[in-house]
Amino acid sequence: xxxxxxxxxxxxxxxVLWLLAFGFTRDARYIHSPLLAKQAAPFTxxxxxxxxxxxxxxxGKAVFLNFWASWCTxxxxxxxxxxxxxxxxxxxNMVFLGVALQDREQDARAFxxxxxxxxxxxxxxxxxxxxxxxxxxxxxxxxxDPQGRITYKHVGGIRASLVTAKLQEAASGxxxxxxxxxxxxxxx
Amino acid sequence: MFIRLLLIxxxxxxxxxxxxxxxxxxxxxxxxxxxxxxxxxxQNLSIADSPxxxxxxxxxxxxxxxxxxxxxxxxxxxxxxxxxxxxLLAPTAQGFSxxxxxxxxxxxxxxxxxxxxxxxxxxxxxxxxxxxxxxxEMLIRVRSExxxxxxxxxxxEDSSPHAQLLQERARLYAEIRELEFDFQAGKxxxxxxxxxxxxxxxxxxxxxxxxxxxxxxxxxxxKSSASQPTRQSADRREKPSRxxxxxxxxxxxxxxxxxxxxLGVVLTNSLRxxxxxxDTITGDFLTGTGGGENAQLLAQGRAAFAKQDWPKAIEAxxxxxxxxxxxxxxxxxxxxxxxxxxxxxxAIMAFEKALAQVPNFPMALWGKGMILLRxxxxxxxxxxxxxxLVPLLPAGxxxxxxxxxxxxxxxxxxxxxxxxxxxAPSPGQQISGRITIDPQLKGRLNSGATLFIIxxxxxxxxxxxxxxxxxxxxxxxxxxxxxxxNVMMQGVSFSGKVTVIARIDTDGNPTTREAGxxxxxxxxxxVAVGSKNVDIVIDQVAQ
Numbered sequence: 001x002x003x004x005x006x007x008x009x010x011x012x013x014x015x016v017l018w019l020l021a022f023g024f025t026r027d028a029r030y031i032h033s034p035l036l037a038k039q040a041a042p043f044t045x046x047x048x049x050x051x052x053x054x055x056x057x058x059x060g061k062a063v064f065l066n067f068w069a070s071w072c073t074x075x076x077x078x079x080x081x082x083x084x085x086x087x088x089x090x091x092x093n094m095v096f097l098g099v100a101l102q103d104r105e106q107d108a109r110a111f112x113x114x115x116x117x118x119x120x121x122x123x124x125x126x127x128x129x130x131x132x133x134x135x136x137x138x139x140x141x142x143x144x145d146p147q148g149r150i151t152y153k154h155v156g157g158i159r160a161s162l163v164t165a166k167l168q169e170a171a172s173g174x175x176x177x178x179x180x181x182x183x184x185x186x187x188x
Numbered sequence: 189m190f191i192r193l194l195l196i197x198x199x200x201x202x203x204x205x206x207x208x209x210x211x212x213x214x215x216x217x218x219x220x221x222x223x224x225x226x227x228x229x230x231q232n233l234s235i236a237d238s239p240x241x242x243x244x245x246x247x248x249x250x251x252x253x254x255x256x257x258x259x260x261x262x263x264x265x266x267x268x269x270x271x272x273x274x275x276l277l278a279p280t281a282q283g284f285s286x287x288x289x290x291x292x293x294x295x296x297x298x299x300x301x302x303x304x305x306x307x308x309x310x311x312x313x314x315x316x317x318x319x320x321x322x323x324x325e326m327l328i329r330v331r332s333e334x335x336x337x338x339x340x341x342x343x344x345e346d347s348s349p350h351a352q353l354l355q356e357r358a359r360l361y362a363e364i365r366e367l368e369f370d371f372q373a374g375k376x377x378x379x380x381x382x383x384x385x386x387x388x389x390x391x392x393x394x395x396x397x398x399x400x401x402x403x404x405x406x407x408x409x410x411k412s413s414a415s416q417p418t419r420q421s422a423d424r425r426e427k428p429s430r431x432x433x434x435x436x437x438x439x440x441x442x443x444x445x446x447x448x449x450x451l452g453v454v455l456t457n458s459l460r461x462x463x464x465x466x467d468t469i470t471g472d473f474l475t476g477t478g479g480g481e482n483a484q485l486l487a488q489g490r491a492a493f494a495k496q497d498w499p500k501a502i503e504a505x506x507x508x509x510x511x512x513x514x515x516x517x518x519x520x521x522x523x524x525x526x527x528x529x530x531x532x533x534x535a536i537m538a539f540e541k542a543l544a545q546v547p548n549f550p551m552a553l554w555g556k557g558m559i560l561l562r563x564x565x566x567x568x569x570x571x572x573x574x575x576x577l578v579p580l581l582p583a584g585x586x587x588x589x590x591x592x593x594x595x596x597x598x599x600x601x602x603x604x605x606x607x608x609x610x611x612a613p614s615p616g617q618q619i620s621g622r623i624t625i626d627p628q629l630k631g632r633l634n635s636g637a638t639l640f641i642i643x644x645x646x647x648x649x650x651x652x653x654x655x656x657x658x659x660x661x662x663x664x665x666x667x668x669x670x671x672x673x674n675v676m677m678q679g680v681s682f683s684g685k686v687t688v689i690a691r692i693d694t695d696g697n698p699t700t701r702e703a704g705x706x707x708x709x710x711x712x713x714x715v716a717v718g719s720k721n722v723d724i725v726i727d728q729v730a731q
Contacts, residue, residue, distance in 0.1 A: 127245030134270040136228040
């Protein structure tokens with residue numbers, strides 16, 4: 001009788017405790033992306049210099065896609081690192097593409113000028129590209145392999161060394177097991 | 189012909205009406221779908237209810253896709269493919285999410301079942317107790333047994349339930365007899381007598397029934413209810429039951445204690461006041477987003493720093509640096525604490541350690557830049573440091589402030605604070621005097637000691653001092669002056685009444701007080717800023 005009661009108590013209490021532990025150990029704000037190892041959504045973006053870039057035209061190259069905004073502090077912190085990384089790899093078969101999000105054109109342009117950003121940058125006016133990539137916090141970066149598959153996603157500021165390393169992996173078609181995370185700012 | 193024309197007119201009318209009928213339908217459908225999709229930048233708000241820009245854009249996409257002919261399910265599937273199941277406010281009844289749907293019903297059914305079972309158990313118990321009440325056979329038996337006045341030998345030391353029942357029966361029988369006697373003697377009214385008698389008889393009937401039940405399970409007990417062997421057998425029967433009840437109580441208490449402790453620890457460690465609108469009450473605790481214990485220590489340090497509880501802040505940041513010697517934020521905070529204490533060189537070293545880890549760390553850049561500017565008056569280095577800070581700051585007050593400081597730097601060799609309209613300390617804003625040391629304490633003076641002259645607002649004994657002057661290797665007697673240039677917090681004026689003390693610190697850290705440190709205070713404290721001859725004698729030894 002005592003054992004039956006004990007087992008019954010454990011059967012009732014253990015799931016409750018497990019449920020509590022499960023709730024407490026999750027970051028409710030964090031959204032795990034289902035896009036890793038999936039085909040990157042195609043899009044066309046008009047760059048600040050007037051040219052148009054289609055993602056599909058970049059097949060055969062490893063692509064670093066970065067979502068940013070001039071009002072985002074972690075984006076400012078990573079800006080110089082990204083330009084430095086671009087300078088390191090620009091002669092290789094790799095492409096950098098920045099997409100400004102929820103930003104005014106003049107502010108975005110001022111940001112690019114301030115940090116002497118030389119890689120291609122455009123603006124996602126409707127927010128459709130951001131939704132297509134499941135963006136929720138910026139800066140948010142995606143690494144796309146030459147076949148157009150997303151190999152790595154990083155939410156928050158990213159260092160130059162990680163950018164070059166992950167681009168190298170993308171060029172070889174290596175898909176990371178997990179997403180990366182640093183300081184980020186939620187989009188508006 | 190007329191019918192044909194009429195048909196054409198109807199067709200045109202219907203064709204014209206269709207888009208008009210579609211429009212509200214799409215808006216309604218958009219709203220219905222939007223109510224099922226979670227806003228990715230809010231907390232538990234649907235994109236229909238959220239005023240955020242992102243939610244607006246998402247609503248636009250929903251509408252666009254509906255207009256393109258997609259079904260509601262296809263639209264939802266699109267968002268799920270981008271953000272995962274998380275984006276659905278109501279999770280699908282598949283896989284793990286199915287558990288979320290089923291669990292409340294399982295809990296509800298189990299709860300109702302448990303409640304019913306308990307109610308049935310209680311009512312069954314009550315029924316056995318109340319069965320005896322009003323039972324005419326039992327009442328007749330009670331009356332006949334009570335009238336017999338048979339004395340039963342009861343061992344008063346016997347505390348078994350059976351013996352207690354016998355005692356209770358004897359007591360109730362005696363009560364019935366006393367009542368009878370009182371009534372015969374005319375002390376009781378007939379109505380009272382009848383009511384009281386029935387009440388006691390009913391009680392006795394319950395006891396009799398319990399005694400019968402107890403005797404039927406142990407026939408030997410019925411034969412000699414007060415005998416020793418019966419008591420022993422009753423004890424044997426009762427003991428396991430008592431032990432079981434004890435075990436149950438102990439286990440219940442232990443579980444409650446453990447549950448309470450766990451909940452207490454988890455809640456006190458995880459919940460905290462929100463620091464901003466974007467913050468959560470659980471912060472980083474247990475979410476895997478923080479750095480564990482070090483992140484907590486860092487948070488403690490920050491909180492202590494904000495409260496100007498320097499010793500606590502130092503302790504927390506030191507612990508952080510023990511675990512992670514390269515933690516940039518801890519180095520930066522240590523830099524600020526050292527700067528407050530007048531250790532410009534130590535502060536610069538700390539800021540440089542932070543910057544070695546994160547070259548673009550705004551907090552360290554600001555600290556280092558300001559020390560180079562204000563304390564070291566090394567304008568070239570200050571300019572270089574602060575120039576690095578400007579691009580890191582978003583446009584706003586802070587950035588304007590740094591830009592203003594930078595703009596003022598090259599114009600002259602004097603500190604910018606003077607150019608910004610903050611006048612140089614005049615003699616009227618100073619306190620001056622002489623510091624001497626008690627001849628008896630001269631022997632205790634360490635050659636590498638540091639003298640701190642500290643001014644606190646009158647009446648304050650704790651917290652950050654108003655102004656501190658540091659003098660390495662002091663030679664006594666010495667003349668001093670304390671002015672606006674020694675004020676710890678930028679923007680705070682050196683005025684009003686202050687308490688002035690002098691302390692000779694052996695470890696060079698003014699925030700710690702160690703045995704052997706020498707100190708002295710101005711005997712007429714508090715003193716007004718502007719006073720002269722504020723002479724201090726070092727005559728106390730910290731124990």
